[in-house]
Amino acid sequence: MDTSSLPPVQEPERQYYFLKKAKELVQAKSEELGRPLTACTTTFGCQMNARDSEKLAGILREVGYVETENEEADFVIYNTCTVRENANLRVYGRLGVLHGYKKKNPHMKIALCGCMMQEATVVDKLQKSYRFVDLIFGTHNIFKFAELLVSTLESDRMIIDIWKDTNQIVEDLPIERKYAFKSGVNIMFGCNNFCSYCIVPYVRGRERSREPQDIIREIEGLVKDGVVEVMLLGQNVNSYGKNLEQPVTFAELLEEIEKIEGLERIRFMTSHPKDLSDDLIRVMAKSKKICKHFHLPLQSGSSRILKIMNRRYTKEQYLELARKLREQVPDIALTTDIIVGFPGETEEDFQETLDVVRKVRYDSAFTFIYSKRTGTPAAVMEDQVPEEVVKDRFDRLLKEVQEISKEMAERFTGREELVLVEEVNGQMEGYVTGRLSNNHVVHFQGDASLVGQIVKVRLDECRGFYYMGSRIE
Numbered sequence: 001m002d003t004s005s006l007p008p009v010q011e012p013e014r015q016y017y018f019l020k021k022a023k024e025l026v027q028a029k030s031e032e033l034g035r036p037l038t039a040c041t042t043t044f045g046c047q048m049n050a051r052d053s054e055k056l057a058g059i060l061r062e063v064g065y066v067e068t069e070n071e072e073a074d075f076v077i078y079n080t081c082t083v084r085e086n087a088n089l090r091v092y093g094r095l096g097v098l099h100g101y102k103k104k105n106p107h108m109k110i111a112l113c114g115c116m117m118q119e120a121t122v123v124d125k126l127q128k129s130y131r132f133v134d135l136i137f138g139t140h141n142i143f144k145f146a147e148l149l150v151s152t153l154e155s156d157r158m159i160i161d162i163w164k165d166t167n168q169i170v171e172d173l174p175i176e177r178k179y180a181f182k183s184g185v186n187i188m189f190g191c192n193n194f195c196s197y198c199i200v201p202y203v204r205g206r207e208r209s210r211e212p213q214d215i216i217r218e219i220e221g222l223v224k225d226g227v228v229e230v231m232l233l234g235q236n237v238n239s240y241g242k243n244l245e246q247p248v249t250f251a252e253l254l255e256e257i258e259k260i261e262g263l264e265r266i267r268f269m270t271s272h273p274k275d276l277s278d279d280l281i282r283v284m285a286k287s288k289k290i291c292k293h294f295h296l297p298l299q300s301g302s303s304r305i306l307k308i309m310n311r312r313y314t315k316e317q318y319l320e321l322a323r324k325l326r327e328q329v330p331d332i333a334l335t336t337d338i339i340v341g342f343p344g345e346t347e348e349d350f351q352e353t354l355d356v357v358r359k360v361r362y363d364s365a366f367t368f369i370y371s372k373r374t375g376t377p378a379a380v381m382e383d384q385v386p387e388e389v390v391k392d393r394f395d396r397l398l399k400e401v402q403e404i405s406k407e408m409a410e411r412f413t414g415r416e417e418l419v420l421v422e423e424v425n426g427q428m429e430g431y432v433t434g435r436l437s438n439n440h441v442v443h444f445q446g447d448a449s450l451v452g453q454i455v456k457v458r459l460d461e462c463r464g465f466y467y468m469g470s471r472i473e
């Protein structure tokens with residue numbers, strides 16, 4: 001390719017043009033400094049962000065940066081989250097530290113991207129008080145990273161590129177996977193649900209599904225590359241395919257993915273109870289590859305609160321879904337997300353949440369204190385619950401959830417299960433750590449040669465949140 005010509009207009013060709021250009025710039029700088037340039041990618045938030053970070057890391061490696069986990073690097077990028085306020089506060093805190101590093105290394109470039117950057121108040125604040133940041137972009141134009149990188153390397157000014165929304169999905173950019181044997185795969189982007197507490201629809205835009213053939217092609221490629229487990233990612237996977245020209249359901253997509261030879265395990269995240277179909281449960285029940293784990297966010301057990309949250313299901317409907325899942329998919333692990341302290345939540349409402357927790361008996365649950373997100377309907381609701389009340393409810397909920405998950409985990413003790421070995425155990429010498437189909441973690445004796453393999457393990461002892469096991473040859 002001739003880089004003196006104008007950049008192509010088409011994607012992804014345009015980005016490949018800028019990749020080449022960035023490579024030349026990185027090489028020149030590296031020769032000038034007489035050392036390789038390093039880059040560090042730090043991820044906040046969910047699995048979706050983790051996958052996006054693999055795209056960022058793929059591009060940084062492609063253009064010649066050496067990857068490092070040390071933030072004293074030549075290029076540092078934070079892929080941010082804004083779902084709860086404490087995620088934002090952490091970013092501001094750590095930016096202060098980065099500023100210190102930049103004073104020592106004037107070649108350093110600092111970039112910020114992800115959900116938090118989609119908020120105008122954040123970008124204003126960065127422009128006013130964090131002038132040392134070199135590049136700011138959002139969630140919709142992450143595919144443009146190579147191009148933005150070139151602009152940043154060629155300029156000393158702060159570069160800001162935020163899109164309000166997009167209907168573009170750019171395929172086929174370089175990706176650097178964190179694990180050789182498992183991978184996230186985006187099946188859709190954005191969310192149309194507008195739960196009244198949630199900022200995601202504002203920062204991730206409207207729902208867009210990828211074409212099934214693009215997803216299949218990507219997974220086939222991953223499998224050829226050694227991947228045995230995929231995690232299908234979307235904010236609301238149960239409404240996958242509705243907006244495609246030729247609509248496809250999530251259950252149908254799963255059936256197609258199941259056929260891919262060499263793929264051993266399929267996971268997905270996240271499901272919305274209102275869109276969970278009987279078809280999906282049927283497909284799961286007969287599947288050999290879909291893992292026996294369902295993450296079904298509850299948010300609240302009170303139908304009254306669910307209504308104000310705009311969740312569009314009742315406590316009873318939720319309980320019925322959980323019952324069906326447990327009945328039709330034996331041994332399935334159910335996990336959830338719960339928010340305490342949503343505006344107007346009374347002790348009675350909270351008791352309803354506890355009641356669901358006791359009835360469903362979750363294998364594990366993520367519990368969150370409600371966080372006010374500016375711009376969402378809930379932020380301006382009256383009756384925000386006092387902090388001490390929320391804290392007390394949170395503690396009670398956590399205790400209940402933990403006791404139940406411990407008891408639930410006990411039910412698998414003594415069993416022999418297939419385990420995908422994920423890593424050499426960092427704490428116990430001579431041990432490896434793997435995951436069961438139901439997402440539970442087990443440690444057992446083994447070495448690095450097992451990583452990425454699926455092996456049979458006896459679960460000897462349950463220690464609350466994990467098992468100690470032994471391999472069966």
Ligand code: 5AD
Nearest residue numbers: 197198297337338339368369370371
């Ligand atoms: N406050 C607290 N928790 C929230 N979540 C989303 N928005 C908020 C908020 N404003 C939680 C939900 C969701 C999970 C990813 O984060 O439980 O399922």
Ligand code: SF4
Nearest residue numbers: 191193194195198200
């Ligand atoms: Fe947020 Fe609700 Fe969309 Fe999940 S489904 S991302 S909680 S708006």
